[in-house]
Amino acid sequence: MKPESSQWMKVLAWALWDWGTSAFSAVVTTFVFARYLVSDFFVDPAILEAWQAAGGAAAAPGPAREAYEAALAGLTSRLGWALALGGFTVAVLAPVVGQRTDAGGRRKLWLGINTGVVIAAMFAMFFIQGQPRFFLAGIVLLTLANVFYEMANVNYNAMLLQISTPETMGRISGFGWGMGYLGGIVVLGLALVGFILGEGPYWFGVTRENGLNIRAVVLLAAVWSAVFAIPVFLAVPENQASDPEAPAGLLDSYRRLFRRIADLYHKARMTFYFLLASAVYRDGLAGVFAFGGILASAVFGLSDTQMLLFAMASNLVAGLGVFLSGFLDDWIGPKRVIVGSLVGLVLTGLVLFAWHDRGPAVFWVAGLAMTLFVGPAQASSRSFLGHLAPEGAEGEIFGLYATTGRAVSFLTPATFALMVGLFGGAWGGILGIVAVLATGLVLLL
Structure with missing residues (x-):
């Protein structure tokens, strides 16, 4: 096999990991399992029965409706706090994990371990029946x-530098993101x-009882992820240890981390400020996904089926965007691609805000336009950091990248909530997301 063919086999194997594990982000965290956990299945049966007796969705304001809405809000709040705790854990551990895998030459090993835990957790989610007593486990x-x-x-992103050159990094990063969207x-x-479509029974005789059809979707996502994660472990070699003699203690790792942050500020100011700016605008990008479903249904009136159709269409548009932006990245540079994408996101977000009362068609057009810019902003951010990362410290820098993003993960939810209260409707939250994206853009310039 020619060297070029061998290299592109590594690239394809690497991108297939994104193709496979996109099932986790699409199915588990965004459109299916997380929404399942804050659905009627997990509301106290007595509260649910009283709400349904009062007329359900058509119920007039009163004790039954208030109790039902408070129950759903309680589920959402607990889910949010749990994810916030997880985010804090990532913020603490991500840079040290990256640093230690760089130093010890165990990047692929830890990618395998971490991926394995994610897949095992997805398989376990199949057993979370639609009953309140399963909510905590969920x-x-x-x-x-x-x-x-x-x-x-953290490990996967750092692996980008093993399979690309400075000349091809943008295209390969975009290819990986695009494969994730298409997957x-x-x-x-x-x-x-x-x-999902129809009332069932579905494939393999699956029904809706106790959320079985939703749990089957998560099982599908687990199998999908497991199958397509395998090639990267067969085709991409382990990274070379950058410092095999480095101290293995956790405290030593943190001492090195703080020295690295100080060094970045003094010796690599561009990297330091990029990490700061990207933390803000990437939280805005996360908000596009986190609140997109809420806005689609609460403001623009999309049904559950329409939401999944929109999700598929948005993934297609975002995938095309990153494939095209990969070439732009290598041609004009990743920073220009990021700036252009953020400008596009701010403008389309303002259109959604201004025309929030004009129905689903506005969401389809402006929402898809937003997704066209989300992918390039994500892919070129990874590519830009890859250009800035010092050789031998890629995992550590990408760990810091994950940490900085988590460090301000409260920003978009807080701004979203503030604007909803200020304007008196969920549509006001659109302006909150736009404000965060615009702030990140200004910091980047």
Whole structure:
């Protein structure tokens, strides 16, 4: 096999990990399992029965409706606090994990371990029946999977430097993101056709009882992730240890981490400020996904089926965006791609805010336009950091990248909530997301 062919086999194997594990982000955290945990299945049966007796969704304001809405808010709050705790764990551990895998030459090993825990947690989610007594176990599994998924991404992102050159990094980074989006389209399509559309029974005789069809979707995501994660471990070699004699103690790792941050400020000011700016705008990007479903249904009136169809369409548009931006990245540079993408996101977000009362068509057009810019901003951020990362410290820098993103993870939710209260409707939250994205853009310039 020619060297070029061998190298591109490594690239494809690396990108297939994103293709496979996109099932976790699409199915588990965004559109299916997380929403399942804050659904009627987990509301106290007495409260649910009183609400349904009062007329359900058409119920007039009163004690039954207030109790039902308070129950849903309580589920959402507990889920949010659990994920916040997971985010704090990532913030503390991510840079040290990256540093230690760089030093010891165990990047692929830890990618395998972290991926394995995520997949095991997804398999376990199948047993979270739609009953209130399973809620705690559900949020524990979701939080655990989120933490290890972030840890896996530290190793996966750092691996980009093993399979690319400075000339090809943008294209390869974009290819990886694009494969992730396309993988999400396929797995969401299978989930929609196999287990969501209609009233059932679905594939393999699955029904809706106790949320079985939702749990089957998560099982599908687990199998999907497991199968497509395998190639990277066969095709991409382990990284070379950058400092095999480095102290192995946790405290020693943190001492080195703080020295690295100080060194970045004094010797690599561009990297330091990029980490700061990207933390802000990446939280805005996360808000696009975290609150997109809420806005789609509460403001623009999309049904559950329409939301999954929109999810598939948005993944397609975002995937096309990152494939095209990969070439732009190598041509004009990643920073220009990021700036252009953020400008596009701010403008389309303002359109959604201004026309929030004009129905689903506005969300479809402006929402898809936003997704066109999200992928390039993500992919070029990874590529830009890859250009800035010192040789032998890639995992540590990508760990810091994960940490800085988590360090301000409260920013978009807080701004979203503030604007909802200020404007008196969920549509005001759109302006909150736009404000965070615009702040990150200004910091980047």
